[in-house]
Amino acid sequence: MSNITLRDISKALNISVSTVSRALTDSHEIGEETKKLVLAYAKAHNYIPNRMARSLxxxxxxxxxxxxxxxxxxxxxxxxxxxxxxxxxxxxxxxxxxxxxxxxxxxxxxxxxxxxxxxxxxxxxxxxxxxxxxxxxxxxxxxxxxxxxxxxxx
CATH class of the missing domain: 3.40.50.2300 (Response regulator)
Known part of the structure; x- marks a missing residue:
């Protein structure tokens, strides 16, 4: 089972990896429309956060x-x-x-x-x-x- 990454979402939506990351963590720095877009894409593609990358x-x-x-x-x-x-x-x-x-x-x-x-x-x-x-x-x-x-x- 292949898991999509923040970079995959970034490329698909043509936004930066840091914007994707911030949207997924509900940062106040990201607009609601962008958050909705990122979350919908992540959900549709079964995105699972990488615990190891996060812990680093x-x-x-x-x-x-x-x-x-x-x-x-x-x-x-x-x-x-x-x-x-x-x-x-x-x-x-x-x-x-x-x-x-x-x-x-x-x-x-x-x-x-x-x-x-x-x-x-x-x-x-x-x-x-x-x-x-x-x-x-x-x-x-x-x-x-x-x-x-x-x-x-x-």
Whole structure:
């Protein structure tokens, strides 16, 4: 499935890429007629914004990483539903990873989420986790988001 780009819309409508971008984000700098034209074309051609390109431009991925022990716990499922709804309400998506109660797997999850540029991480530490240096290290490296450490009753 091929996705059209801002450049494709720009060429088709003979307007600049920045005008297309601003129209799609409902900028006050763009007239209502141009916005309607761009939105109608985008809708007719099934335009889907490129999250990666957007994140490079604004410096945020609008993604939150959630590391849990396992999804098979009903409390965890309810917690994830709440996190997901709160994130959706604020325009974020969640990326869920499982540590499977392994400290090494937990560190791997954290490293992968960080490498993918998530804006924040929530974590329920594994049974094996007694050393939180992998989380402290990220903060020391300038990771600006927060860590919410949730300890589940086991």
């Amino acid at each position: 431009k604004v410096g945020k991925t609008k993604s939150i990483g959630v590391v849990i022990c396992s999804i098979d716990n009903s409390f965890v499922a309810q917690m994830l539903d709440g996190i997901d709804q709160a994130c959706k309400d604020h325009g974020y998506q969640i990326i869920i990873m499982q540590s499977k109660e392994s400290y090494e797997q937990e560190k791997a999850c954290i490293n992968l989420l960080y490498a993918n540029g998530v804006d924040g991480i929530m974590i329920s530490p594994s049974y094996q986790t007694s050393d939180f240096s992998h989380l402290k290290e990220l903060q020391e490296q300038g990771f600006q988001s927060y860590f919410l450490i949730v300890s589940l009753a086991r």
